Amino acid sequence: MNVIQATLTGALIGGLYALMAAGLSVTWGVLRVINLAHFGLILIGAYLTFQVADSWHLDPILTLVITVPAMFVAGAAIQWLFDRLRLTEFNSLLVSFGLLIITIQVTSNIWSADFRRMSADVNPYATQSVAIGRLVFPVTTLVAFGLAALVVLASHLVLRRTFAGRAMRAIAQDRAVAGAFGVDHRRLSVLLGGIVGATAALAGMVFALSNALTPDTAYEWFGTVFAVVILGGIGEVVGTFAAGILVGVISGVVSAVWSPAAAPFVLFSAIILALLLRPQGLFAAGGVR
Amino acid sequence: MIRRGGIGLLAAFLILAALGAFSDQLGLSSFYLILLGSICFWIAQATSWNILSGYSGYFSFGQAAYVGVGAYTTAVLSGRHGVDYFLTVPLAGLLCGLLALGVGAVAFRLGSLRGEIFALLTLAVPFILAAFARINRSIDGGQGTTVPIPDVPDAFGGLPQFQYLLALLVAAVAVAAAYAVQHSRMGSALAAIRDAEDVAEVMGVATFRYKMLAMLLSGVIGGVAGSVFALQIGFVTVESVFGLTIPLFVIVMGVLGGRTHWLGPVIGAVLIVTLQDRLSSYGLDAWNSIILGGVLALLVAVAPDGLYARLRARPLVALGALVVVSGGLAVLNVWGDILDWLVVGMLVASLLAIVLGSRLVGARLPFGRRPAADVAAAEVAPDQAASAEAVLAEAVHAEAVHAEAVPAGPGTGADSGPAPAGDADDAEEAAAADGAGEADRLGPVLIECRQVARYFGGVHALEDVTLDIREGELVGLVGPNGSGKTTLINLLSGAFRPTRGVIRLDGQDITRMAPHRIAHVGMARTYQIPRPFDSMTVRDNVAMAIMFGREPLALHRARPIAERHLATVALDHLADAHPADLNLHQRQLLEMARAVASNPKVLLLDEALAGLNPAEVDNAVRVVRRIHESGITIVIVEHLLRVLNQLATRLVVLDRGTCLADGEPQVVLNDPAVIRAYLGRQAHV
Structure with a gap:
């Protein structure tokens, strides 16, 4: 019973990982930018949720009205900067690493390095849960999973069905040729950067719902989220979702059966093994690369 | 250069060690x-x-x-x-x-x-x-x-x-x-x-x-x-x-x-x-x-190349800035203590070096590791290149005249020119006889491919290719786009491993060998799009092939030999330039010099003439011929049939991954199956 509960909870938490990883995966696969600053946006999204909800006594989910546009602008601005600098894929990793460090330090200067958490009266979701038989699901994990599924489904449809999506896939395959056929990659990539920023706001909100915040958490996401991106296949949104669930299940089960401290050990060992066997990702079907 | 760096390092170490050992006497606090x-x-x-x-x-x-x-x-x-x-x-x-x-x-x-x-x-x-x-x-x-x-x-x-x-x-x-x-x-x-x-x-x-x-x-x-x-x-x-x-x-x-x-x-x-x-x-x-x-x-x-390159480009400016700023602050005795002055001085010097250096180093050069002298050399180069081209043009002209005066007889191996146009039957017979005679004069089998296949997922790039290449041959590898030519080159050089089949080079099984060991057995290749080592000079690009070739040499001994190889492709005047300063033709010549420098038995040329203008093609053909005459067996992938017709001793035609025809150029090019597959229905040779 314990293991089943851990598996299901892990899978639901995996939704949060997928939500965090989806944006990173898309910018890497489509725009050829490894945007570590994405973690910074998630962090700021989380802190903004906390701040707005706490000081204006707003429902945390309603704070999205503010955080989503803000993060859209931030994400678009970062992408615009990358475009202007004409960075190679690898240099984008270094530049965005610099940006991430600045973001974390600024967050720490504003909100301090201590743990901050929304007070219980503005955040009703933290304590609620849904029980099905003897299985219990915290509402926060359901929200995470639901939002992740929504984002993945929407972006999958956009990429497959719409003109902008086709144009983006064309950019992913060959930017120069796409440009020759009239695809304005500058405008599209800034738009995509904005959308990815908006997903960072969602992920930040979900994280703030169930966790206490400290600036250094951004570093803690690093390993897990990159694991999800690589396992899912770079640029593969649906693969990212599946990988997020898998990683969540592994972490959950190892934590329950062995010890929470052992989870990263098992997880990263599994990732290295997976990379050895399938370097293109577990769930990649050839994909954009 | 080497010694100077070493001595500087030792001196710095001794001075710093003395600082620690005598810190009490010097009044150096533990801070x-x-x-x-x-x-x-x-x-x-x-x-x-x-x-x-x-x-x-x-x-x-x-x-x-x-x-x-x-x-x-x-x-x-x-x-x-x-x-x-x-x-x-x-x-x-x-x-x-x-x-x-x-x-x-x-x-x-x-x-x-x-x-x-x-x-x-x-x-x-x-x-x-x-x-x-x-x-x-x-x-x-x-x-x-x-x-x-x-x-x-x-x-x-x-x-x-x-x-x-x-x-x-x-x-x-x-x-x-x-x-x-x-x-x-x-x-x-x-x-x-x-x-x-x-x-x-x-x-x-x-x-x-x-x-x-x-x-x-x-x-x-x-x-x-x-x-x-x-x-x-x-x-x-x-x-x-x-x-x-x-x-x-x-x-x-x-x-x-x-x-x-x-x-x-x-x-x-x-x-x-x-x-x-x-x-x-x-x-x-x-x-x-x-x-x-x-x-x-x-x-x-x-400044992705970092401070060191910038400082080296402008050492005196940086040093001057450090001395003036730090010294000035010290004399005025403002703004903290000696460490503050030093840090401010270093920051100003670094900034100056970056700003001034980007005009000198960064703007033009992707790697920016070059000292100023090299840049000057590269800027002089075009004149020299032009004069060298004139010399080459003369040489080409002279050779053309020579060739006209003495028509190349069929079957002189390396130089088998086009058979005189005339009775096709005669030509074919002559070619057949010639081919038989040639087989005797050719050396032993160098490359053996036995039922080699390579699949990429569901794509069958090569299917059961069996091929022998003998020492002294100059084999032209032709076929429509996607017929598997480059795949075959990649298999031979070891860049890919075959899905099935066996490849031998000089009697050794190289099917599963690491590419660098295949190179040591005697295989060298060039790339369709030249891929030089961008951070090294043209000379060092060639020297690399000698340093890591079949008989490894140290860099300082490889360099003079590299210059000789550059001279054979007429690039010696650009030895100090960086590959970024070369045009496409020169880069392809560099590829060839580099490949030859490794002293191979077999040289694989992957579309070495692609994208060249007619004069450049002629020059490249001369270089290929010269390499062949020096005793290296050559496999060349090429689309220009006119060129291959003159150059190759044998043509191998690939079509959709299989070997369609194999033989003397004239015979192969008249083969109806080849014409259909490669040239289309209406085409004429």
């Missing part, structure tokens, strides 16, 4: 000793990182693994088990060396490992190790461990002196190692890996071995320095040694100072550590990371 010790620690770590990541281009985000394992080895062994401190230092190095080899063996075995994946893999390693330290109670279970103070021999004075001297020694050894690597074969090999790894491998560089060596060296240095770090901080916790700030620092130092030179990380470490110290002393700790992150982001965008 300065601790600061210097910290600089030494970061120099060692940044250098350890640079030996792998800077030299080979594989960026590691896992430097914390070495610091952590090194520090924990010392802390646990000496703190919990009472092992002598001095014994734990080499043990730390050993453990980190083993760790590095393990990570390298896993990472570098990955097929088509990309730099970003390596970076993320190395990022994961400290996470695993940190988690391991937290769950394992016999390490410390996450509690932290105190490092006992060892018995300091009296000769060292007090503990601060001892710590400083130890850190200095480790830093000096690390820098000396980086210096030695850069000036050795390994340095050349790592630079080639950074520029174009698969080209280096196919040329004969044992890339896996050199990457592993770099990993090992990096790990040992990182571990030993980590062990010294444990003593410096006194109390080791998972957070302090496995944290992400360590890779961040070393990467910033490497990028700031410059990654391709041994002095780069030293410059970076000195600047960053002193700057950090000054910021803390003014209570600006909160700005530390912001400034570091900003420096990293800005530098990658503005």
